[in-house]
């Protein structure tokens with residue numbers, strides 16, 4: 548049975564990012580995979596890379612061994628046949644939780660040798676999900692496209708071929724009337740959430756299924 552790891556790096560388990568991650572998980576399950584879902588912000592203390600360099604020492608080469616809430620996540624990814632990972636866009640970048648995992652996932656794979664540059668790994672398909680307030684069509688002019696490419700390339704190299712799924716113009720809060728947010732039109736946010744977001748959920752489901760039956 549294939550094992551898929553799905554990681555939600557939004558502090559909110561069941562809002563935009565968490566919903567898409569769970570849809571991709573359901574898609575993978577629909578094709579018989581066993582899926583382990585992690586909500587990064589619900590784990591015990593999580594740290595970024597501690598710069599201990601233990602991942603470059605003989606017994607651990609290629610493996611982050613720092614013990615905290617991320618240890619079981621890294622271990623599960625190591626034994627997985629696919630990875631789904633999603634983050635909200637925070638200030639034009641990924642969330643702090645995502646970055647903590649990213650530092651440890653990517654850095655452990657670097658040998659610091661001229662050749663080979665990376666420890667040998669079993670490459671697995673990755674689905675990288677980003678949700679944002681900003682609609683997807685503004686990504687190029689805001690530099691978000693370039694930012695995403697950087698993460699995609701690093702995941703490509705350290706984990707496996709990475710597909711990106713963007714869900715923009717998300718519903719940030721359930722009730723806009725409680726806030727004095729003159730930037731947004733609550734009705735069109737709601738409309739989009741009801742019309743477009745379900746399509747994005749279907750996309751996530753399909754990609755989760757594809758990850759199992761036709762890995763990229």
Ligand SMILES: Cc1cc2nc3c(=O)[nH]c(=O)nc-3n(C[C@H](O)[C@H](O)[C@H](O)COP(=O)(O)O)c2cc1C
Pocket residue numbers: 557558559562563564565634635636637638639640678679680681682717718719
């Ligand atoms: C701290 C913070 C920073 C944010 N920065 C941005 C941003 O720079 N660009 C953007 O498009 N959306 C930004 N957003 C909006 C979120 O990316 C968006 O609402 C996302 O879908 C939230 O994901 P969630 O529903 O899974 O929590 C920000 C939200 C927060 C809380």
